[in-house]
Amino acid sequence: MVNPLVRKLEYGARLSDEEKGLLESLIAGAEDVDGHQDLISEGDAPAHVHVVLKGFACRYKTLPDGGRQIMAWLVPGDFCDLHVSLLGEMDHSISTLTPSTIAFLPRDRLDVLTENRPTLAHALWWATLVDEAVLREWLVTMGRRPAHRQIAHMFCEVRVRLGAVGMADDDTMDFPLSQTDLADSAGLSAVHVNRVIQQLRDDGLISWRGHVLKVLDVAGLEALAGFNPNYLHLGGAAVAEGARAAVAGWR
């Protein structure tokens, strides 16, 4: 299987075989990590760049009262801390949600790569900007969609994102979060998430047992969520090429 990082970045730029090879070699030294392990903590200035290759990780913050808000899911192909580190000090933490395989890239090797490979540099910034777009959509979702539409929206999104890296065949995917994790992502209580999930099941929209999520009625779920995938910017490298032509000085 082509590795998910390459698959994802191909949506952001037209990569040559050589560039794909460079990416492959970069993530060669991946490690398995248990679930619920912090990879980076708020206040750190991390030495490595992390890429998720298997499993789920997340960005989160903890509030004074102990509450946790998950701000992003990091799925295979996603960087955890690619450019954030430009800010000096992390303003949030990153941890695995499930047992995962994580690549630890030495930052200096990545730097050399981006200096010499503008297309790769472009792809990496594209990935960061997509992260931001997802964040914006989550904000909209939390602010203006009722709980059932919100959860439906998150399922729609994860289906597309996992599908984009070849991990959602037949609308079925490994979705290993607990309902509590989902609640911390949605800004809801675990009890209410449970109510909503059961409603979605009763309506024949999804099935979710163990770690397997299956979207039974894609159109129905997307209609409920008001889902428009444009913000994921998966139109493909052709679209990105157009943008690149329009923007000469992106590196």
Next chain:
Amino acid sequence: MVNPLVRKLEYGARLSDEEKGLLESLIAGAEDVDGHQDLISEGDAPAHVHVVLKGFACRYKTLPDGGRQIMAWLVPGDFCDLHVSLLGEMDHSISTLTPSTIAFLPRDRLDVLTENRPTLAHALWWATLVDEAVLREWLVTMGRRPAHRQIAHMFCEVRVRLGAVGMADDDTMDFPLSQTDLADSAGLSAVHVNRVIQQLRDDGLISWRGHVLKVLDVAGLEALAGFNPNYLHLGGAAVAEGARAAVAGWR
């Protein structure tokens, strides 16, 4: 007065006098724009880069049911669409909230600048990453803070952000949003925002009449909000220098 763009970017990189001059000349052709005017709409691929010099603008999305969610406030010194356009097509809209002065930068001039001026390029990416950090904090705030803490948090943030560009002397600032705008930003109803505001006034934390917001009790408001300004990354260019040294290949 030094223009707000330069003031802001100096937090992101140590700019030479020449670089500051370049920025100044870049925004020379600013225009006045009425309130509630779209600068860019979802679906556009904008030709200019916009910078707010005076007034307030915002990023927002509109939902099928007509609801509006504001995802960011754009205050003097902020770019509206600096790097987003790398994604090809806007996934959200940008409009003024009040009569504003907006600089329209020709993208190619900006491109030339960033190609030849790594420090400037760094400062611009820094600004984009700070935008993302603010977005993350808004998400936390919406998900896990009750309404009064949330509104308090927004006031704390705007006080620091306006202060950073010299527009909040003595904890007093021009804050020209309506309560409805605030509600659309917070994901609350206008009625409830009104309730909360009055509570904050009664508690002696703020005064807000006309367009003038005054934070009467900074410590009290920040304690209520659980405000920690680290996510604004205004530690200054010294901090950014450190990050820059650690990250050779950021341009």
Next chain:
DNA sequence: CTCGCAGTTTAACCTATGTTGGCCTTTGAA
């Protein structure tokens, strides 16, 4: 000066979601 509009304030009522606490099921370790 006054008219009209946009924004604010109030009140009454409603509902989505939170909380608590208990029980049930699954899983994996011993």
Next chain:
DNA sequence: TTCAAAGGCCAACATAGGTTAAACTGCGAG
């Protein structure tokens, strides 16, 4: 095979915040 822990489920109850609608205020246009 059993047990403990984690996660899922459920019901009763509490409340933060939404909705509607009406009055009030201040301000800008004419």
